[in-house]
Amino acid sequence: MEKETKCIHAGYEPKNGEPRMIPIIQSTTFKYDTSEDMGKLFDLEASGYFYSRLQNPTTDMVAAKIAALEGGTAALLTSSGQAANFFSVFNIAGSGDHVIASSAIYGGTFNLFNVTMRKMGLDFTFLDPDCSEEELNAAFRPNTKAVFGESIANPSLKVFDFEVWAKAAHSHGVPLIVDNTFATPINCRPFEWGADIVTHSTTKYMDGHDATVGGAVVDSGKFDWMEHKEKFPGLCTPDESYHGIVYAQKFGNAGAYITKATVQLMRDLGSVQAPVNAYMLNLGLESLAVRMERHCSNALAVAEFLEQNENVAWVNYPGLADNQYYRRAQKYMNGGTCGVVSFGVKGGRPAAEKFMKNLHLAMIATHVADARTCVLHPASSTHRQMTDEELAAGGVPADLVRLSVGIENVSDIIADLKQALSSL
Numbered sequence: 192m193e194k195e196t197k198c199i200h201a202g203y204e205p206k207n208g209e210p211r212m213i214p215i216i217q218s219t220t221f222k223y224d225t226s227e228d229m230g231k232l233f234d235l236e237a238s239g240y241f242y243s244r245l246q247n248p249t250t251d252m253v254a255a256k257i258a259a260l261e262g263g264t265a266a267l268l269t270s271s272g273q274a275a276n277f278f279s280v281f282n283i284a285g286s287g288d289h290v291i292a293s294s295a296i297y298g299g300t301f302n303l304f305n306v307t308m309r310k311m312g313l314d315f316t317f318l319d320p321d322c323s324e325e326e327l328n329a330a331f332r333p334n335t336k337a338v339f340g341e342s343i344a345n346p347s348l349k350v351f352d353f354e355v356w357a358k359a360a361h362s363h364g365v366p367l368i369v370d371n372t373f374a375t376p377i378n379c380r381p382f383e384w385g386a387d388i389v390t391h392s393t394t395k396y397m398d399g400h401d402a403t404v405g406g407a408v409v410d411s412g413k414f415d416w417m418e419h420k421e422k423f424p425g426l427c428t429p430d431e432s433y434h435g436i437v438y439a440q441k442f443g444n445a446g447a448y449i450t451k452a453t454v455q456l457m458r459d460l461g462s463v464q465a466p467v468n469a470y471m472l473n474l475g476l477e478s479l480a481v482r483m484e485r486h487c488s489n490a491l492a493v494a495e496f497l498e499q500n501e502n503v504a505w506v507n508y509p510g511l512a513d514n515q516y517y518r519r520a521q522k523y524m525n526g527g528t529c530g531v532v533s534f535g536v537k538g539g540r541p542a543a544e545k546f547m548k549n550l551h552l553a554m555i556a557t558h559v560a561d562a563r564t565c566v567l568h569p570a571s572s573t574h575r576q577m578t579d580e581e582l583a584a585g586g587v588p589a590d591l592v593r594l595s596v597g598i599e600n601v602s603d604i605i606a607d608l609k610q611a612l613s614s615l
């Protein structure tokens with residue numbers, strides 16, 4: 192199946208007389224005839240459901256669709272993108288371990304790694320994603336367990352050099368984890384470029400309608416855990432909390448990582464996605480391919496309009512031919528990038544604030560990546576405690592406006608931007 196077809200059909204194949212649509216199995220628990228039947232499930236000798244904190248048929252069907260879209264072997268839905276990124280790393284790294292991450296990542300992920308996971312005893316090195324190969328290779332330590340990046344960084348829109356980072360990770364015997372939220376599997380398939388694990392905030396384009404917070408972790412099934420078993424004892428030695436099971440032996444490369452994340456992390460942490468949320472996420476997934484096409488064509492037209500406007504100082508969109516990341520985007524994402532554009536308003540902070548006030552269609556929201564065009568001026572909202580100098584040093588200049596281009600008719604979006612800019 193091609194990706195557009197997978198969006199509709201992957202993950203669920205109704206049999207004779209069964210529901211046409213992925214059904215919502217809104218049940219915490221599942222009934223068995225004998226304790227022996229249930230015992231087999233607990234021993235992971237048989238597959239089936241017993242309690243929705245670990246697995247639920249609805250969430251599994253939607254996870255299977257996302258796995259198919261990414262070209263992976265298995266996937267797990269989580270309650271949010273934050274939980275997905277936490278699980279992706281914590282499944283293979285713990286106290287005393289080290290992780291290398293791109294510095295161009297979502298702020299929430301940066302805090303998760305740099306504050307909360309440090310408190311748990313993990314150490315992180317953050318590197319400019321465009322650093323030299325020498326610098327990247329020099330960051331590895333004997334206790335490095337994973338490398339982490341974002342396919343298109345939120346909000347800097349830097350495009351990740353998958354091949355360079357995958358090569359460095361693999362030559363040091365560790366997997367590459369990529370957050371593919373902004374590009375989505377419609378525009379980029381990280382597994383084809385060397386990534387081993389993919390994560391998503393499904394809250395963004397996958398849901399796409401501002402309806403439900405969620406996340407996903409997908410395994411490519413390609414990383415050979417047993418070949419590096421001294422680094423990954425959690426997968427390659429007996430799990431005492433699970434009757435001494437050795438995940439990499441019992442489930443192989445295709446199943447070990449997601450099985451462990453489900454029966455161990457999800458069992459203990461419970462960051463589960465509700466079946467009804469997974470049902471809504473699936474509605475978004477069905478139209479993902481069509482919507483991404485429109486998000487990208489609208490965003491490109493908006494970026495081209497902004498480049499020509501006399502009140503705009505600069506435009507950053509990796510789909511523009513003069514963008515620093517254009518060639519890399521063409522290589523890794525030849526169908527399009529994402530719908531997020533950032534730009535600077537001439538006149539700095541006061542001009543940007545005035546521009547924001549004068550918008551009618553584009554809504555002010557911290558959210559990005561859904562059907563409705565929305566806009567954020569970090570210097571007067573999320574980053575308002577910072578001075579202009581601090582903002583510039585942090586790569587979020589005071590004139591920066593982040594625009595998430597929706598799927599409305601592009602002439603309405605451009606007309607709104609045009610009138611707000613002409614008021615300056």
Ligand SMILES: *Cc1c(COP(=O)(O)O)cnc(C)c1O
Pocket residue numbers: 271272273274276297299300341345370372373391392393394395404405406
């Ligand atoms: C929003 C976002 C997250 C966090 O996801 P939530 O669903 O809000 O928890 C992680 N990564 C990226 C790239 C995001 O944009």
